[in-house]
Amino acid sequence: xxxxxxxxxxxxxxxxxxxxxPVSALDHxxxxxxxxxxxxxxxxxxxxxxxxxxxxxxxVIAVADRQALVLGDEPATTCYxxxxxxxxxxxxxxxxxxxxxxxxxxxSDGETDWTDCGVWATDxxxxxxxSAEAGSDLGVxxxxxxxxxxxxxxxIQAGQWRVSAVQVTGEADPWVGVxxxxxx
Numbered sequence: 001x002x003x004x005x006x007x008x009x010x011x012x013x014x015x016x017x018x019x020x021x022p023v024s025a026l027d028h029x030x031x032x033x034x035x036x037x038x039x040x041x042x043x044x045x046x047x048x049x050x051x052x053x054x055x056x057x058x059x060v061i062a063v064a065d066r067q068a069l070v071l072g073d074e075p076a077t078t079c080y081x082x083x084x085x086x087x088x089x090x091x092x093x094x095x096x097x098x099x100x101x102x103x104x105x106x107x108s109d110g111e112t113d114w115t116d117c118g119v120w121a122t123d124x125x126x127x128x129x130x131s132a133e134a135g136s137d138l139g140v141x142x143x144x145x146x147x148x149x150x151x152x153x154x155x156i157q158a159g160q161w162r163v164s165a166v167q168v169t170g171e172a173d174p175w176v177g178v179x180x181x182x183x184x
Contacts, residue, residue, distance in 0.1 A: 128151065
């Protein structure tokens with residue numbers, strides 16, 4: 001797991017997908033609710049259910065009149081590398097250094113087999129967070145006093161971004177996922 005010695009901000013999931021939501025849309029993201037079908041016992045499809053519906057390595061869903069980028073497939077601890085416009089997903093590694101080196105290799109290798117995951121539009125800076133949390137709950141301590149929801153800033157310009165992803169698992173070590181953004 002991530003190590004506090006480094007300045008990279010890692011975001012953990014409670015078991016579902018992580019999402020990247022424009023700061024301007026946070027108040028419109030309600031996460032998992034008791035009326036939802038995944039986290040609750042209801043029959044209403046809530047925001048968390050919609051995020052869980054993304055079966056690819058990454059995908060885009062609506063949040064009011066904006067879009068959220070869902071980092072799908074694995075509830076992997078993830079960080080954002082602004083210098084690469086990329087999210088690194090911790091699937092299995094002995095150290096943060098090892099994981100980040102593997103991600104750097106994938107990002108710099110012209111032979112990496114990227115999967116196209118569509119186009120994400122944002123109106124500016126965003127937040128990487130657990131899709132189960134409500135945007136309005138970020139920074140608010142949990143009722144049991146055990147911390148606050150995990151989040152990390154995503155410094156990004158307004159615009160449309162091509163989303164592509166790759167995952168290395170199996171015989172390879174470390175196991176890493178990378179979701180990168182490229183201007184459209």
